[in-house]
Amino acid sequence: MASAIGWLGARRARGACLRRVAGFLLVGGYLLVASGCAMLAPSPPEDQRNICEIFREQPSWYDHARAAEERWGTPIATQLAFIQQESGFRSHVRPPRTRLLGVIPWRRPSSAKGYAQAQDPVWGEYRDDAGGLFARRTHMQHATDFIGWYNARSRRQLGLSLHDPERLYLAYHEGQGGYRRGTYRAKPRVRQAARQVAARADRYQAQLGACEAEFRCRRFYQVWPFCRA
Numbered sequence: 001m002a003s004a005i006g007w008l009g010a011r012r013a014r015g016a017c018l019r020r021v022a023g024f025l026l027v028g029g030y031l032l033v034a035s036g037c038a039m040l041a042p043s044p045p046e047d048q049r050n051i052c053e054i055f056r057e058q059p060s061w062y063d064h065a066r067a068a069e070e071r072w073g074t075p076i077a078t079q080l081a082f083i084q085q086e087s088g089f090r091s092h093v094r095p096p097r098t099r100l101l102g103v104i105p106w107r108r109p110s111s112a113k114g115y116a117q118a119q120d121p122v123w124g125e126y127r128d129d130a131g132g133l134f135a136r137r138t139h140m141q142h143a144t145d146f147i148g149w150y151n152a153r154s155r156r157q158l159g160l161s162l163h164d165p166e167r168l169y170l171a172y173h174e175g176q177g178g179y180r181r182g183t184y185r186a187k188p189r190v191r192q193a194a195r196q197v198a199a200r201a202d203r204y205q206a207q208l209g210a211c212e213a214e215f216r217c218r219r220f221y222q223v224w225p226f227c228r229a
């Protein structure tokens with residue numbers, strides 16, 4: 001009897017050990033995949049002041065931004081100005097953790113993530129409404145489309161022009177409800193950021209006018225009259 005009890009105890013101990021090992025492997029595998037994806041993501045452009053140089057480094061970003069413009073109406077330059085302000089073109093960036101007692105890494109102040117710094121609730125709305133189940137905040141294609149979708153919603157709900165990047169950014173940062181209540185009026189840093197976004201969008205737009213032909217019809221199958229630079 002004692003040997004049977006000992007055998008059962010050893011078996012349970014082995015089972016518990018195996019479950020712990022499996023858990024560690026699962027978590028380790030997830031972290032490895034996540035870090036690998038971050039390593040494979042495009043590096044931020046070296047010259048973020050010039051939209052032409054940005055697209056020369058990452059020509060597919062032009063395709064994504066143009067597709068979002070055609071779908072939702074937000075100009076390419078405005079989309080890129082938002083992304084530069086929000087993430088500096090870093091695909092996996094998140095807000096830094098707060099510090100408990102000034103030392104211990106603690107919670108993040110928000111769930112913002114990725115190029116567009118979309119937070120979990122509104123990202124879920126976007127995926128349900130327009131982005132689809134496989135939309136990812138760390139992909140430029142989905143980030144530009146999200147910005148276009150959000151600005152189109154600001155136009156419908158608030159009557160904002162898609163060619164007014166300063167007000168669009170205020171609504172983007174504060175949310176449509178916050179914009180309607182005027183929460184940004186008590187936030188000088190947010191107002192300053194919105195002015196910077198507007199100035200950057202204007203500069204990007206002027207630059208894009210001189211180089212967009214490089215990117216519009218660059219593939220061998222994009223030929224006139226189906227593609228016009």
